[in-house]
Amino acid sequence: MRFFFKSRQFKIIVAALAAVILLSITTLIIKGFTTPQNNLFGSVIAPIQNAAAAVNNGINNLKTRLSDNSKLLKENEELKKQIALLTEDLLDYEDSVKENEFYKNYLEIKDDHTDFRFEPAMKIAADSTDIYGGFTINKGTLNGISLHDPVITYDGLVGYISEVGLSYSKVTTILSPELSVGAYDKRTRDVGAICGQLSFAEKGQTRLFNITRNCTITVGDYIVTSGGGIFPEGLIIGSVEAVEQEDSTASLYAVITPAAELDTITDLMVITYFSGQGNVSDMAEVN
C-alpha cells in the first residue's frame, strides 16, 4: 500500500483534490459566484435536468388526469364541508372584513411595487438530502439573476438565491436556518424574525421568533416581510399555525406554514430588482 502513496497516480489524485479545495475556498472567500468546477458541471447537467423537470411536469399532469374521477368525488365532499365552513365565516363578519382587507392590502402592495423586475424560472433539480428543501432553478447570471435575489411564487415568498452560476442558480428556502428575514403580522403589526429550524422544516414549517409576550398574534394571521435587506416589504410568507413559548427565554414564537407550497412548486419568479434592494448584511442584522 505504501508504494501506492508514492506513485504518480496518487500524486495526481491529491493534486486534483487540492485544486478543487483551493478553488472552492477562493470562491468562498470572494463570494457571489459559484466555483468554476460547479459552473462547468452545473452548465453541463442543466439541460439534462431541464429535460428531467419536463418529464416530472408531464408525470404530474398525467397523475392529475388519472385521478380525476376519484378526485371529483373527494372534491364534492370537500366542497360541502367548505360550504359549511364558509357559512360560518360569513356569520363572523369581523373576520371576513379582516381577511378582505388583507387581500386588498396584498393586492395594493403588488400594485404599488411597480419597481419590481421579475424573471420567470423553473425548478429543475431538488436536493433530497437537504432537509430545508433547497433546489436549483434553470436561470443564472446570463438571465440577469444575481446573488441574494428573492424568489417567490404567486402564493408567497419561497426563499433567496444562495448561489448563482451562468445558467442555473441554487435557492435557499424560508425553511432554512441560513435565512433570517424581518417579518410582521399583517393584522396586528407585531414584529419578529423568520428563521428556520430542523424540527419545523421536517413538517414543512418555519418559525417567527423574537415576538414579545404582549403580542396579539393569533392562529390564522398572515405574516409578511418587513422590508430592508434582500427582501422587499409586503411579500407574504405564510400563516400562523400556533403561538408557543420559547424554552430558554421568556419570549414567544409563532409556527408558520409557508404560503408557497415548497414541495410541489415548479414555476416561480425571481425578483431581480426592487427599489431599496439591500444586501445580506442587512438581513444578518435581523438576528
Next chain:
Amino acid sequence: MRVKHKNYTVAVINSIMLLIICVVQYFPTPLLNIGFAVPVLAVGFVTAVATFYGEVQGAFWGIISGMLSDALSSTHICFNTIVLALIGLTVGLLMTHMLNLNRLSLCILSIGSAFVYFFAHWLIFYVFTDSEALRYLTVHAAPSVIYTALFGIVFIFIYSKISKKTAIGLE
C-alpha cells in the same frame, strides 16, 4: 495480481451510470425518499467502482461524481468531491490490500461508506451550526445510512456483473 479491464468501455458505462444517478437523485420531485431516509446513490456507485476497479478508478470517479453532486446539491463547498474521492480511494485500497471479495466485506464496505458520508455531512453542516444537530443524526442520518447502504449493495451486485464482462485478463 490485478484483473485488467477494458478501460474505455468502463469509462462509458460509468459515465452513463453517473448521469442516470444524477437525474434520479436530483429529480425535481424526490423519487426515492422514504420518510426522512434519503439514499445518496453516488456513495454506492463510488463504492462499487472502487471495489471492482481499484483505488485510482475509485478516487477518479469519486471526484467526478462529487463535482456533479456539488453542482446540483445545496451544499456550497466541495463537500461531495472530497468525501466521495476519499471513499473511493479508501475502499479501493482496502479491497486491493486488506479485504477479500466476499459478501461480508462488501456489506461492511457498503455500510461503512454510507456511514462515513453521513457522519461527515453531520460533522460539517450540523454540529457547529445547528442547534438540533443530534436530531439530524438520529432522525435523518441513521435511516439514510441504512437506505444508502442497501443501494450500495445493489450497485456492487450490478458492478460484479459488469466487471466480469469488461475483464480482459490479468495485469
